[in-house]
Amino acid sequence: MFIDTHCHITDSYCDGVDAVISCAADAGVGVLICPTADPRDIPTALALANKYSNVFATIGIHPEYITANPEEYLTDEVLSNPRVVGVGEIGLDYHYGADTRKQQIELFEKQLAIAKKHALPVAIHTREAEEDTANILTGDVHGVMHCYTSSWDLAKKMLDRGFYFSASGILTFKNSAEIRETFAKIPNDRIVIETDAPYCAPVPHRGKVCVPAMVVETARVLAEVKGLDLGALENILEENTKKLYPKMGI
Numbered sequence: 251m252f253i254d255t256h257c258h259i260t261d262s263y264c265d266g267v268d269a270v271i272s273c274a275a276d277a278g279v280g281v282l283i284c285p286t287a288d289p290r291d292i293p294t295a296l297a298l299a300n301k302y303s304n305v306f307a308t309i310g311i312h313p314e315y316i317t318a319n320p321e322e323y324l325t326d327e328v329l330s331n332p333r334v335v336g337v338g339e340i341g342l343d344y345h346y347g348a349d350t351r352k353q354q355i356e357l358f359e360k361q362l363a364i365a366k367k368h369a370l371p372v373a374i375h376t377r378e379a380e381e382d383t384a385n386i387l388t389g390d391v392h393g394v395m396h397c398y399t400s401s402w403d404l405a406k407k408m409l410d411r412g413f414y415f416s417a418s419g420i421l422t423f424k425n426s427a428e429i430r431e432t433f434a435k436i437p438n439d440r441i442v443i444e445t446d447a448p449y450c451a452p453v454p455h456r457g458k459v460c461v462p463a464m465v466v467e468t469a470r471v472l473a474e475v476k477g478l479d480l481g482a483l484e485n486i487l488e489e490n491t492k493k494l495y496p497k498m499g500i
Contacts, residue, residue: 251280252469252484253491254462255416256339256373256396256444259284259298259305260291270461271302277463278484280304281491281500285339285373285396287312289323299333306498308336308373310361313343316353320360329368335495337365338373339396342386345377354379358386366391371494374413380404387411394494397446402432409440414494416444419452419460422471430475438476442491443469 254274259267259282274282284295285308292309299307309328311318328334340361342354365372372393376383380400389411397418398405405415415436420426433441443465445452451460452467473483492500 251488252278252443252465253281253283253488254279254445254447254465255283255394255442255491255494256285256308256418257282257447257462257465258287258291258449259447259462260286260294261448267298270463271305274462274465275304277466279462279465281306281498282462283308283335283495286310287314287339289315289318292323292328296328296331296333299331306333306335306495307331308338309334310338310340310373311357312339312375313341313350313354313357316350316357318357320357320364324361324364326368329364329370332497334370335497336371336373336393337361337368338393339375340365340372341375342379342382343375343377344379348379351382355382355386362386362391365393370497376400376404384408387413394442397444397450398432399426399429402435405432405436409436414440414442414490416442417468417472418444418446419450419455419464419468421468421475422452423456424453430471433472434475438478438486439490441472441476441487442494443472443487 295307373396392412394414398415447460473480
């Protein structure tokens with residue numbers, strides 16, 4: 251069974267969520283983990299996770315939403331929900347400039363403290379913010395570097411701090427040789443996989459809306475990168491995801 255560890259099925263593309271989940275199951279993607287980015291999506295993510303037996307949620311606030319108060323959204327009641335398996339996606343994003351760097355770091359650190367309080371793994375978003383990400387993630391929390399496209403240098407540091415690394419459809423892109431080289435170096439017991447739907451549709455679906463079923467295309471490329479047959483990789487990814495998110499209990 252494949253597990254899509256990061257798919258935004260709260261987004262508007264997923265008005266037909268029943269069909270999206272059914273299509274994923276037909277492709278061999280049996281479990282979906284739905285993160286939040288916009289705090290307004292948290293009630294929807296919780297409702298989906300409570301409705302579908304194969305959907306879980308991670309709850310967090312993306313650095314884009316710097317004015318949000320995490321204590322308002324990441325409450326004890328929300329994070330103690332048995333369907334909530336982690337805190338995410340959280341992190342830093344300086345792609346459009348570091349004008350909000352101070353506020354992003356403050357939001358990030360507050361959410362890390364909440365995750366630590368609840369002993370939950372974190373799903374980390376980092377873009378053009380490697381130094382600050384490494385300085386903040388010192389090893390007192392663990393989790394996954396979601397949609398990992400950063401350097402091998404950062405990967406080495408995060409490996410030492412117990413993190414997993416999630417491959418997305420970007421791995422399949424023609425210009426992603428460096429990312430494939432990084433994943434070739436990451437130990438097999440630290441890799442998981444995702445779509446980041448509706449973004450980053452893998453080859454041969456580039457230009458389309460990404461859906462969880464497409465995670466299998468990324469898995470085909472990751473299997474080549476790791477020198478594994480697809481079935482062996484599928485088993486490795488499933489076991490790794492269970493270790494990353496033990497609260498799933500599957």
